[in-house]
Every structure is written in C-alpha cells, then in structure tokens.
Amino acid sequence: MIILKNAAVSPYLKPCTVTIDTGEKVALLGASGAGKTTLMRLMCGWLTPTSGDVIAPPVGEFAYVPQDLDASLNPAMRVGDIITEPVAIANGDVAAAVARIPELLRTLDLPADAAGRFPRELSGGQRQRVGIARALIAEPIVVYADEALSALDHTARELVIELFQAPGMTTILVSHDLPAAEKLSDRCIIMADGGIVEDISSSELWDRTNASPARAKLIDAFELLHASSMP
Numbered sequence: 125m126i127i128l129k130n131a132a133v134s135p136y137l138k139p140c141t142v143t144i145d146t147g148e149k150v151a152l153l154g155a156s157g158a159g160k161t162t163l164m165r166l167m168c169g170w171l172t173p174t175s176g177d178v179i180a181p182p183v184g185e186f187a188y189v190p191q192d193l194d195a196s197l198n199p200a201m202r203v204g205d206i207i208t209e210p211v212a213i214a215n216g217d218v219a220a221a222v223a224r225i226p227e228l229l230r231t232l233d234l235p236a237d238a239a240g241r242f243p244r245e246l247s248g249g250q251r252q253r254v255g256i257a258r259a260l261i262a263e264p265i266v267v268y269a270d271e272a273l274s275a276l277d278h279t280a281r282e283l284v285i286e287l288f289q290a291p292g293m294t295t296i297l298v299s300h301d302l303p304a305a306e307k308l309s310d311r312c313i314i315m316a317d318g319g320i321v322e323d324i325s326s327s328e329l330w331d332r333t334n335a336s337p338a339r340a341k342l343i344d345a346f347e348l349l350h351a352s353s354m355p
C-alpha cells in the first residue's frame with residue numbers, strides 16, 4: 125500500500141493526499157510540468173517531502189522502469205549481469221536471480237543465450253526488453269513506469285501490458301497516452317500545476333461530464349492529434 129498524507133515538495137508539488145491499495149493499477153496523467161514525475165519520485169523515496177507524510181514500499185520492493193530503457197543499460201556489462209544488477213546492489217540473493225534469468229528471457233521473448241551477450245549484440249527492441257527484465261528480476265510488488273511504454277516497440281509493449289496486469293502487482297505509470305492509461309489502469313490520477321486535481325476510475329476517463337479543465341485539455345489534445353493523423 126502507498127499512502128501520501130498532504131505530502132508536498134515545496135515549491136514544486138502542492139500537498140497531495142492519496143492511498144493506493146496493493147494490486148491497484150494507477151495512471152498519473154497531466155500536461156508537461158504538472159508534477160507527475162515529482163509525485164512518483166516521492167513515492168519511490170527519492171525525494172523527501174518538505175511537509176506531510178509518505179508511506180511506501182522501500183527500495184528492493186519496487187522497480188522503476190525508466191523512460192529510455194535502451195540508454196539505461198550499461199554497454200560494458202553483459203546482459204545477465206545487467207539484469208541481476210539491482211539484486212546485487214540491494215545485497216539480495218544473486219544466485220537465485222541468476223536462476224530466474226532463463227524463465228525471464230523466455231517470458232520476454234529474448235534469445236536463450238542473451239545473458240552472455242553485450243547490449244550491442246541485441247536489437248533495439250530486445251534491449252528494451254532487457255530493461256524490463258532488469259526491472260522485474262527482483263519480483264517487485266510495485267512497479268513505477270515513467271513514460272516507459274511510449275518508447276517500447278509493439279511486441280515489448282504487449283508483453284509489458286501483460287506483465288503489468290499480474291494480480292497483486294501494484295503499477296503506477298506516468299503517461300501522456302490516454303488510451304494506454306485506460307487500458308492499463310483501473311484508476312487515473314489527473315495532475316495540474318503541481319497538484320492532484322482528479323482521482324477517477326479509468327472508465328470515467330473520456331467522460332467530459334464534470335471533467336476537470338486539465339482532463340478536458342488532455343482529451344482535446346488527444347482528439348486533435350487523432351483528427352490530424354487521419355488522411
């Protein structure tokens with residue numbers, strides 16, 4: 125469970141109060157600069173609130189999937205070591221993590237011998253999937269994904285969508301992609317000007333009745349983009 129009680133990061137984030145239950149799938153939505161990453165960093169414990177409280181799983185129990193998965197891989201390390209690195213850093217059971225690699229490679233549709241290769245010996249899409257394997261190796265109970273999905277190729281995206289649906293896994297994802305947020309989450313937290321302005325069920329995402337100005341703008345932007353991409 126993640127609990128924020130009036131948690132603020134002055135001057136960037138206004139007091140935010142939110143409770144996320146274990147297993148919930150939550151999307152953080154909002155325009156650029158709305159405060160999504162700041163809120164996520166607060167939940168990860170990478171930022172300390174200047175006021176209020178944050179209760180969230182500690183390092184070792186959550187995974188963070190960065191936006192640029194490919195660039196997050198160390199080119200000088202072999203894929204197997206890259207994948208198990210978070211376990212080694214957390215002083216976890218590296219041998220058990222190594223034993224999980226073959227299954228993870230299969231799940232993510234990566235070559236069976238990928239662990240012995242360097243990132244440059246894989247395709248761009250395969251490297252992205254190595255980044256996902258790295259995030260999932262420690263069997264996190266919470267996964268934070270900061271705009272990670274938009275950069276994924278189709279196969280990796282579908283795989284990640286499936287993995288994120290695992291019951292019991294809490295997923296918090298920052299997204300600019302409304303259809304993806306609707307598909308991947310049960311709940312949408314809409315942010316604007318450094319604060320939470322709406323906390324709604326994903327089924328209400330497209331309903332303009334009582335929509336906050338921030339959500340109405342997101343819907344407008346999506347429709348504009350969608351209309352302009354029509355022939």
Ligand SMILES: Nc1ncnc2c1ncn2[C@@H]1O[C@H](COP(=O)(O)OP(=O)(O)OP(=O)(O)O)[C@@H](O)[C@H]1O
Binds near residue numbers: 136155156160318
């Ligand atoms: N360390 C910092 N120094 C200065 N400004 C900061 C810092 N951290 C956050 N901000 C500001 O706080 C606001 C929220 O930033 P944040 O990165 O959380 O937005 P976001 O909603 O994730 O945006 P984007 O979608 O563009 O990534 C922005 O105005 C940003 O410039």
